[in-house]
Amino acid sequence: MKIISSKTCVKFEESGPENPNRALLINRGYCSSHIGKKARGGIQYVSVGDGCSQLGNVIHELLHCLGIMHSMSRYDRDKFLKINYESMDDTDRLNYDYYDSTESIQAVPFEYGSAMTYSSNSIAQPRNEQYLYTMGNRRTTFYDIYALYTAYQCSCPSKIDCKNGGVPNAADCTVCFCPDGFGGKFCEDAPNFSKTLMAEAEWAEFSTSFGYDGLSEWEFKDFTIFIEAPKDKTIQVILSRMDNFGCLVRCSWNGVEIKHMGDPRITNPLICCTDHSLFNSTVTSKLNPTPVILYTRGSKQEITLKYRFIDRNLADLPKTNNSFDSFEYPL
């Protein structure tokens, strides 16, 4: 709840039987919640007990409770997912049900890495195969939280100048709420727990380990490698070594995200397997700085990165936006 209330205008208050319409967090041994407040009123049960093996599962249910649906239920989902209707049973139909624009509001773009997306499985596969291991990951994304700004009309009275897609934080309007990989008051800086590297024209190499032997947590820890270059240059990265990663559907224990796509807010493909097409290949970033986010909740991983800049000015790229708000980024 603190994760949500420290970044939005949503506040949680304890209440008892005097409030017959309260949400009641209970342990039914599985993870579930209705979507939004039930129309007929009454207690809204949110089961977030033993069945929730990750913090992200609890946040998933709390977001349902606050009215956020599954990504697979978005009316634009067929652009992003291949849905196999033949392999669905009745429960699947409920979870993969699709709401049209008269029944739902979409405030943020479709995001494979959203905490509201299920893992790729026999029913739903990503159209973009780079996201095969990203779906169902259960990190809570910037867009997961930002969707609440529209749903609950969160805003700040005076605008501050947030960079890299950040927005004034509705829980504290003097600072920005930053996309993953960015930090500081205005999202211009490296986040906490990071290492800043300055790229040169020649390839340089950086190796690091993160996590520790025996680590087994329900919450992900992030470490960001924040690669900077002169403003008129373009950064390139090669993830050339990955040791001791769990190569699993949804990269559920650890992984690497090279934030290189134009939109600094969206989750990029997660890499936890060496057969991923972004492993050991040159990734040309549309972001300067380029954050490379390492995350883990299990054991210790090691990576090697190569990085440099090339003589291309990102400012020359045409601009676009996510079609949900006016923030512009390189196409």
Ligand SMILES: [Zn+2]
């Ligand atoms: Zn759900």
